[in-house]
Amino acid sequence: MGHATASVTARELRTDLDFALIGHQESWRSAADVLAVLRGAQRTQLPDDEIMEIFPWIPPRAVCNVEVASTTGAKARGLYIDCFIPPDRLDSEYVHDNIGRVRAAAACAIKAGARIVSLGGFSSILIEGNFNQLPGTADTMFTTGNTLTVAFIVQGIRKMCAMEGRGICRSTLLIVGATGDVGSGCARCLAPLAKRVVLCARNAKRLHTLAAELEADGTEVDIATSLEQFPLAADIVICAASLASPSLRLGRIAPEAIICDAGYPKNLNPGGDMPGARFFSGGLGQISGGLSFMPDFKGILNRHPFPDVAHGCLLEGMALALARRFEPFSQGRGFITRERVEEIETIAALHGIHLAPLYNAEGPLV
Numbered sequence: 001m002g003h004a005t006a007s008v009t010a011r012e013l014r015t016d017l018d019f020a021l022i023g024h025q026e027s028w029r030s031a032a033d034v035l036a037v038l039r040g041a042q043r044t045q046l047p048d049d050e051i052m053e054i055f056p057w058i059p060p061r062a063v064c065n066v067e068v069a070s071t072t073g074a075k076a077r078g079l080y081i082d083c084f085i086p087p088d089r090l091d092s093e094y095v096h097d098n099i100g101r102v103r104a105a106a107a108c109a110i111k112a113g114a115r116i117v118s119l120g121g122f123s124s125i126l127i128e129g130n131f132n133q134l135p136g137t138a139d140t141m142f143t144t145g146n147t148l149t150v151a152f153i154v155q156g157i158r159k160m161c162a163m164e165g166r167g168i169c170r171s172t173l174l175i176v177g178a179t180g181d182v183g184s185g186c187a188r189c190l191a192p193l194a195k196r197v198v199l200c201a202r203n204a205k206r207l208h209t210l211a212a213e214l215e216a217d218g219t220e221v222d223i224a225t226s227l228e229q230f231p232l233a234a235d236i237v238i239c240a241a242s243l244a245s246p247s248l249r250l251g252r253i254a255p256e257a258i259i260c261d262a263g264y265p266k267n268l269n270p271g272g273d274m275p276g277a278r279f280f281s282g283g284l285g286q287i288s289g290g291l292s293f294m295p296d297f298k299g300i301l302n303r304h305p306f307p308d309v310a311h312g313c314l315l316e317g318m319a320l321a322l323a324r325r326f327e328p329f330s331q332g333r334g335f336i337t338r339e340r341v342e343e344i345e346t347i348a349a350l351h352g353i354h355l356a357p358l359y360n361a362e363g364p365l366v
């Protein structure tokens, strides 16, 4: 790597922090933008082939300071640590190397004295909700951030249904990735409100277990281990599968279905032919008090058409830091309940962290 990232030195990065955010880039475009900021404005942009060659050799490291402000006037200071997982190496073939990267990123957070660490995107998926895989310390707590993600997905579905004049109670809800941490949390919050629920994932045993839990609450549930198997056309779809790239093509959906893509990377294949569907990107929140990066990664680490928007998983760590609740709020797989979602929603709202305005690839939905 030589001196390619000389613009940010270890001395410029703060220590004794409230929080750290661990993440990775979902596209080569964003990976190139991160490298460009790290190299400094005075250097010319590297050609794409050179970026793809260099990137896998960059070890996980802190790339910028982050400051978040609450509407109460409180502030919290943190770091963003990138795992530098190459965007085309998220699949199982690279799992060993990628777990090593998450562990190294966690060690950076501990060394910097972060009290709460959010595990963004695939970083929590790689450790499968097992925090014992991370380096241990009594002073640094980890959270997957998935409870606040679920809260924002559910709020987004409610808002979109209201905007489109749809009743959840008259709808068939399909959740792809239903047995995952995010998917099962969404199922627990929304299934009791829907007319019928279709749970989709590959492992049938886990689907049966979740279906039995929801049925015991009185919900009508179908399961599908493939997208071709839907018994009914879904009116509302949540995509929350851990896919390494946007490869999902939905099967039977209603002509004007509401579709929330909450994946990071996105789940849905952009070539999918669903002309009447109403899409939005789910799981995003906005910080009313403001969010700043130093060096300035605005619009690079958070690539959204609105200011101060971030993924729910990262916002959960920031909300907990503002609330001085340094605890592993979201941990393990499949433990997200309605009560916990309401609790984190309340903590976030107290500090001015709310659902972000809805948008999709074509722009804002107002």
Ligand SMILES: NC(=O)c1ccc[n+]([C@@H]2O[C@H](COP(=O)([O-])OP(=O)(O)OC[C@H]3O[C@@H](n4cnc5c(N)ncnc54)[C@H](OP(=O)(O)O)[C@@H]3O)[C@@H](O)[C@H]2O)c1
Pocket: 120, 121, 122, 124, 125, 145, 146, 149, 176, 177, 178, 179, 180, 181, 182, 183, 200, 201, 202, 203, 204, 206, 240, 241, 242, 243, 262, 263, 264, 265, 282, 283, 284, 310, 311, 312, 313, 314, 333
């Ligand atoms: N928007 C946000 O703020 C935000 C925050 C956190 C996470 N996320 C994203 O949300 C997604 C889910 O995260 P998670 O933590 O819930 O992951 P997880 O616990 O690993 O669950 C993944 C789910 O996807 C299913 N799945 C995997 N491959 C599939 C396929 N080909 N077809 C259908 N289902 C499949 C898994 O079940 P089987 O293995 O049985 O198929 C499981 O149900 C990821 O993309 C993650 O990056 C977004």
